[in-house]
Amino acid sequence: MPPPVPHIETRGGWREAIPVVGSVDLPPDPRALESLGRNHSLETALADLVDNSIDAGATYVLIRLVRQDGYLRTLYVVDNGKGMTPETVDAAMTVGGHREYGDSDLGRFGLGLKAASFSQADDFTVLSRAAGRPAVGRRWRLRSGRSGFQCDIVSEDFATGELRRDWNVPMGDSGTVIRWDHLTCFPATNDSERVETFVARMTTDLFNHLGLVFHRFLSDGRIQIALDVTDVEHPLPGARFTVTPKNPFAYSRPGLSGYPKELRASLAGRELRLVCHVWPPRSTSPEFRLPGGAASRQGLYFYRRDRLLQAGGGWGGLQGVEDRLQLARVEVDIDDDIAGLFRMNPEKSKVVVGPEFGALVDYAEAEDRTTFAAYLKAAEERFKESRQRKRQRKKMLPLGDGFSDAIRDAVAAEIPTLPGRPPIHLRWRAMDGDEFFDIDRHQQTLWLNERYRRAQGDTPLLKALLYLLMEDAFQGEHLGPRDRDNIDLWQAILTAAVTDETLPGGTA
Ligand SMILES: Nc1ncnc2c1ncn2[C@@H]1O[C@H](COP(=O)(O)OP(=O)(O)OP(=O)(O)O)[C@@H](O)[C@H]1O
Ligand SMILES: [Mg+2]
Structure with missing residues (x-):
């Protein structure tokens, strides 16, 4: 037998108004900061800072990593926007601090800077200068040991100095420097191989993300975003890389006519x-x-x-x-x-x-x-x-050495490969005669005559054409009379072409 259904009093037990007898002030515990931005990755956090730079009218954002004794120490985000004043900087550092937002502003919650920074770094410092105003600086520390929400005031001298550093950014008379220290994602080693691997992977992920998120801004030149790495011991900054737009709709022809x-x-x-x-x-x-x-x-x-x-x-x-x-x-x-x-x-x-x-x-x-x-x-x-x-296309031999990744990818995408068969390599070597190529079925290699290498520029286009033309001659148990005749024909015509020094247009 099922248990009896309990009797719940729905009407009589519910009261709309809740009686209160007073209030207590309960400021949030500073640990609440730590839980901000938990959904961020380094890329999304930096995108949030770029949002702020764009809102500040910046045209250039530099992300700089600083190394010391081989360790990655600090990350800077520098922009040439309108900066902050001694009056606005405190609101900017306030969690949930509000300002008036315009129709094109990316900001909305008053959280981004703080959430992004705390998701990546234990300490973050803002140094900023508005045109004609003194530089200002503030610092938040996650593990300051303080009990309240107390933000450090950075000395004006230090702020001015940081803003004037050789960022090689078209700065004008205003700008902002965000500095993150003690980043949780930085490797805890100074082993140069591991640090370099980290930087390379981080740069790829970051450029993919920023290139995608801001592609409309990057492609019409509203913003430029760059990254470099400097070493405290060697003051000259390393090579600077610029983020390129990644437009997810940038096909050259649509897949179907009438679209988009x-x-x-x-x-x-x-x-x-x-x-x-x-x-x-x-x-x-x-x-x-x-x-x-x-x-x-x-x-x-x-x-x-x-x-x-x-x-x-x-x-x-x-x-x-x-x-x-x-x-x-x-x-x-x-x-x-x-x-x-x-x-x-x-x-x-x-x-x-x-x-x-x-x-x-x-x-x-x-x-x-x-x-x-x-x-x-x-x-x-x-x-x-x-x-x-693709399935109905004739199967072909896969590509081996000598072809670029782009050709390899395109061939893999378009042509079904013959399973379990060795790939075709394309290589240059010295030959006695003036013939252009040699089909070596034994080594599964299409040899090209070294003497034409410079003239032909070793181009991907040439290699792709040779593959499409000659692949069949590597298939089958042995060469039939028809294959042999084809090879003679290609040899005659391609050798004539490759030794022809007539300039296009007809004059020698
Ligand atoms: N690079 C900057 N240049 C000038 N002002 C800035 C910069 N970064 C932040 N600010 C100021 O700090 C304020 C707070 O930034 P924060 O990212 O925390 O919030 P928001 O951008 O207003 O909103 P959201 O949470 O949606 O990002 C901004 O509104 C802006 O006034
Ligand atoms: Mg913001």
Whole structure:
């Protein structure tokens, strides 16, 4: 027998008004700072600082790593924006400190600087100068041992000195330096190999992330972002690297004609605009194969005020991530949170969509009446058809030494390979005669005559053409009469071409 259902008094037991008898002041414990920004990685944290630089009107942001005795010690973020004044710096250092935000401001919560900094460093210092005003400095320490929220005031001399250092940034008379010390992600070793590996990996991850998040700003020159590494013992900074834009929609031709299509919906005063893209299949461009892989980068790309908040990775509950949809990417420009529709996280690295989003998408239509479902179907068909076409192509031998990664990637993407067969190598060697090439089936190598190497410039284009032309001659048990005749024919014509010194246009 099931247990008896208890009787719950719902009406009589519930009172709307809660009686209070006074209040106590409960300032947050400073340890609360430590839990800020737990969702940050180094890349997302630095993106948050770049947001602030952009809001301050900066045109240049330098990220500098400082080494001492081989250890990584400090990270600086320097910008040439309008800076802070002695009156505004305290609000800037306040957790949740508010200011008036303009229509194009990336800031919104009054948290970014603090959350980003504490997620990466135990100490962070802000040194800043507004035009015609004295330099100011403040420092927050996570492990100061103090009981309250007390922020250090940095001496004006020190702030002025830090701002005047040889940053090699077009500074003008204002700017800001953010300094992070005791970074949790820095390696705790001065072993040069490990430190260099860390710096290389960090730079790649950072450039991928910043290149993506700020691609609209970088490509129209609103901001430049650079990174260098300096050594306290050798004052000259090392090579400086500049972040290049990574536009996730930068294909040279769309995968389907008629795309991208703009789908619009409006329902109960809410507007939605979806720009639906179809990538060409198997693209080898870095913008297609973003970190994480092209297939997992399908989905919705949310931008707020030109800054990318989320770079694909899902369909916001409309649809699961599936291999067959890997060519589909949708650009959605949103502004501030709209209840029921969108909400961004304070790290500005994710957008959560609400239940009304799906309803609006169902309503969305392009001018030619294409719906969202029809778009997804078209992108899926395009992918399937291209996979089918690849499967139907004649299998070829894989590429070995002598070909660039770009050719190798393109061949792997386009041509099914003969399983279990050795690859074809392409190499140069000295030959007695003036013939251009030699097909060496024994060593599975296409030899090219060294004497033409300089004239031919050793180009990827030449190598790709030779592979496409001659690959067949490496297949099969032995060369048939037809193969032999082909080789003689190629030899005659290519050798004539390679020894021809006539300039284009006809004059020798
Ligand atoms: N590089 C900078 N140059 C000038 N002012 C800055 C800079 N960085 C921060 N500030 C000031 O500090 C304030 C606080 O920055 P913080 O990133 O914490 O919050 P926010 O940008 O206002 O909002 P959000 O939490 O959305 O980033 C900013 O509003 C700005 O006034
Ligand atoms: Mg901010």
